Amino acid sequence: MNKLISDNRFKIWIVIAGFLLSGVNIGISANSNVAFYAPVSKALGVSVSAFSATASITSFVSIPFILLIPVLLKKFSNRQIVLFSGMSFVLIKLLFGLSNSLWQMYVCSVGLGLCLPGIGYVVINSLINDWFHASNGKAMGMAASGAGIVGAIVLPIINLMIQQYNWRWGYFTQAIIATVMVLAAVLLIQEKPNDTQAVSPHIQEETKQTASALRSPSFYFLMLGLLLILVIGSGVQPYLMIYLTGANYSSAFAASAVSAILLINTFAKIIMGAAFDKAGATNSVWIIGGSIVLSLVLMLTSRYSIIFTCLFVVAFAFAYANMSIPAPFLTQSLYGRQNFSGNYSIIMAVTSMGGAIGNYLTGFLSEQFGSYDTVWYLYIAGILMSTVCLFVSCGLSKKGY
Structure with a gap:
């Protein structure tokens, strides 16, 4: 006791x-x-x-x-x-x-x-x-x-x-x-x-070493799926104020919306983490992909009504939690706990590149297309691709690949 x-x-x-x-x-x-x-x-x-x-x-x-x-x-x-x-x-x-x-x-x-x-x-x-x-x-x-x-x-x-x-x-x-x-x-x-x-003996038996993880196709699908999430998340967040002011909201309102996102995100991380625990790895992918797609769809509709904007603020606060929680959760769930730091450091190194280029990518694409809306549509497609990659990773991991 x-x-x-x-x-x-x-x-x-x-x-x-x-x-x-x-x-x-x-x-x-x-x-x-x-x-x-x-x-x-x-x-x-x-x-x-x-x-x-x-x-x-x-x-x-x-x-x-x-x-x-x-x-x-x-x-x-x-x-x-x-x-x-x-x-x-x-x-x-x-x-x-x-x-x-x-x-x-x-x-x-x-x-x-x-x-x-x-x-x-x-x-x-x-x-x-x-x-x-x-x-x-x-x-x-x-x-x-x-x-x-x-x-x-x-x-x-x-x-x-x-x-x-x-x-x-x-x-x-x-x-x-x-x-x-x-x-x-x-x-x-x-x-x-x-x-x-x-660590229970059962968990120890299930643990995979980093070397075996790097030989697993599932590991690369996981990295690709998480990389896309980081690119898109870091590509959207810095442009929220610009997009909302472009949708005819005042700068003060846009700043308040971004502050509300950060505040709600604090609690969203805890809620999302608890939800992942209950859902397990595979079902968590539905939560990850669905929350991000929903937030992007609501952002596209935010110019039509302040109600949609408020819904977007809440949705994006939860979607933005996917920048930090899925990577460690899925790494541990799919590849065990014993060599977690080795596996997770590789995931972090790769996905951090997504965070570094996402900001620039959004600016570049918006200049090429002349519209942020087009970029958001592309990002929705990117999240759908990310979701598929994560599902494939979970499926291959269950089969030992």
């Missing part, structure tokens, strides 16, 4: 640690970073697009280093990796605040790309995979919700610091908040329990 209570307490700590780390990795590093675009560009005398390249540099640099995380996890403890990567993140944020030119910020962006994987979703979901057998989807959703909640809290603080002082103090504030959150996460992290505590 005491052992069960202790394990449950550790599981709660792991979820909170994941919440804090996703808050630093996404909430602070990405969601609150939009506050710097205008003031930094103006202060340095560069265009907004030139400054925004810092985010692209960070994304592309981080992709190959995601693959190193499983190797590091075998040599170092989770605490050591999180502490080193987290404190490196803090140092780089301080260097951002001390930068005096764009090239210096580009160098800092490279450093940011090197350290973010160490406090990213591979580490977070590997911890959850180690500790959770049942309800792992719900746990993953709760941990991922930190990105939205922390971003919503920190962004106004950063804006206030920039207005009251300057943009440099915005970066210094990010560093201070990140320091507290990383150290708290390090204290909460518990290393992998004994196999008898976390």
Whole structure:
């Protein structure tokens, strides 16, 4: 009984640690970073697009280093990796605040790309995979919700610091908040329990190694399906305000709609994770594909009525949860838990490329076709293709391929 209570307490700590780390990795590093675009560009005398390249540099640099995380996890403890990567993140944020030119910020962006994987979703979901057998989807959703909640809290603080002082103090504030959150996460992290505590013999027998997963056609269908989701999700979200204002809504209404999406998405991740747990891998694919297609259809109808727009806000908040929950859930469900970090890091490295190119792809296609509506129709077709790939992956995996 005491052992069960202790394990449950550790599981709660792991979820909170994941919440804090996703808050630093996404909430602070990405969601609150939009506050710097205008003031930094103006202060340095560069265009907004030139400054925004810092985010692209960070994304592309981080992709190959995601693959190193499983190797590091075998040599170092989770605490050591999180502490080193987290404190490196803090140092780089301080260097951002001390930068005096764009090239210096580009160098800092490279450093940011090197350290973010160490406090990213591979580490977070590997911890959850180690500790959770049942309800792992719900746990993953709760941990991922930190990105939205922390971003919503920190962004106004950063804006206030920039207005009251300057943009440099915005970066210094990010560093201070990140320091507290990383150290708290390090204290909460518990290393992998004994196999008898976390993994039943039945699950161990079903586990596939990374080498066998890479030889499985199902693994490549899974990567393709998730890659399409990341391309489309990252291609839609940045253009929501532009699309809604183009549909004759005010900028204030469009901003409120986007804020509502982020807020609802926080709870949607938890709900979707719990739904995946109950539905299982194959049935979850219906939820994944159906939620995204529904949101895109409602977005196309949003120009006709504010009712459709409100429905779209709710639908897209749930659809956007598919950017973070299906990848770890399906990886564990189809390929086991024992070598989860190895399999998941490969999935993350590939799908992260989708996140890096989606933003540019939407802009390029909208310029070519002269309409966002055409792009959304293409994306609906892309999601249907993604859904087919995921179904094929589930089917092949059941047959051992």
